[in-house]
Amino acid sequence: MNPSQSHVLDNPIWSSLRSRHASLALSAGPLARYPAQIAPFMGVAEEGADAGAALAELVPAQDTVLLLDRAPAIPAGWELKHLADLAQMICEAPIADAATDESDDIVELGERQRDDVLALTALVYPHYFRPHTMALGRYFGVYRDGRLAAMIGERMGTDAYTEISAVCTHPDFNGHGHARRLLRFLSNDNHARGRIPFLHVSHENPRAVELYERNGYRLRRDIPFWSLRREA
Template sequence: MIDLEHQLKNPVWYSLNETHKKYAVDLDGVQFYNPEICPFGAFFDETKTAKASNTYLETSEDFFYVSECQTPIVDESKVFLERKVNGCQMVLNTLTDVQITEEIVLLDDTFMDEIYDLVWLVMPGYYKKRTFEMGNYYGIFKHGKLVSIAGQRMQTHLFIEVSAVVTHPDYTRKGLAKQLIAYNTKAILKAHKTPILHTNKGNVAISLYKKLGYELTRDMNWWLYRKK
């Protein structure tokens, strides 16, 4: 088994080769998620990414390559870089004790549409409706309305990524996200896996993640490519 440190250097790749193998699209050594599940791809050999990109874009209008430090190669006659997201990876060191005062609900597939709508309201661009299938999603309701969530995305036998942490604008600054992240993190620890998360460099939420016991470990960049 590949150790945790190596898995975290290429989390998309190892997720697709372990827990999420059923969602993998393998194009000559370049791995992608099924485009209905997640718009992410990963590689080790950048000389293979141009051909793989062209093939994958036959079934999707766009996608992200996720890499720590490698730069993908693409066929610029067919593909263009829309933007590069300078991101970072954070890994739990020691979870800070957080008092859970809200009722937190494990969401089932009857909430797929509500989750999708809330994520796209707050953080559009990454989430597909079937991203819900990648892991557990937890939510907080107010007056019968789903107002805050924290889900799970990439994962292997060794780690699970906390993702889709969003709160409706009418319910921010009430500590909902903090409680959801802590609750989700505890659930991952109970599964005997390491909690991780990814975010943009400079994101104001990084200070919250640090207070909860996460620490910055490495760059992790998203290259958004779109079909010409």
């Protein structure tokens, strides 16, 4: 499929690195990736792109990158693995009854809270959060008894769309509605800024899927999720 004829969310990593996150992109030929300390994601301009030289330039030996939807042609010495088809969900309208949610205790997370964020994500969101992932967007959280109880953030995006990510709650604070409030808060905040929120979630996490469905998100499409490892 010609990317110019597809929706930007059909190739979200590439779209993000060519727009909102262009200043972060490490690019070569038909590929672009985030620096490894920010995120493990790489975008591909076109399915099956001839990218041998670009891969060698962007991905060090023994490194693994993650892709959504499109994968390049894979030369010898590389392993491409289909991990799953994720649910790409989108919230096309503000969440109508979110105004009743308490938001006074929702705080924006920054450099002062970095250690708290890294500790929580290492516990419940370990595969995708890196030391400088917070460079991708805004992050918000709720503290209880001096501890970061739950958080949410913004990851990929374009001028018109924002990916909601890192929706996670410390196990000690499950069942208090923190994730729901944070989701509704950040989704509506993006709508107020003229951006439509979307997210990716595993079909093997029905509790999360149900949370999103109950709060205005619908399935847009299933999107292939790949890992690509350079073996030598």
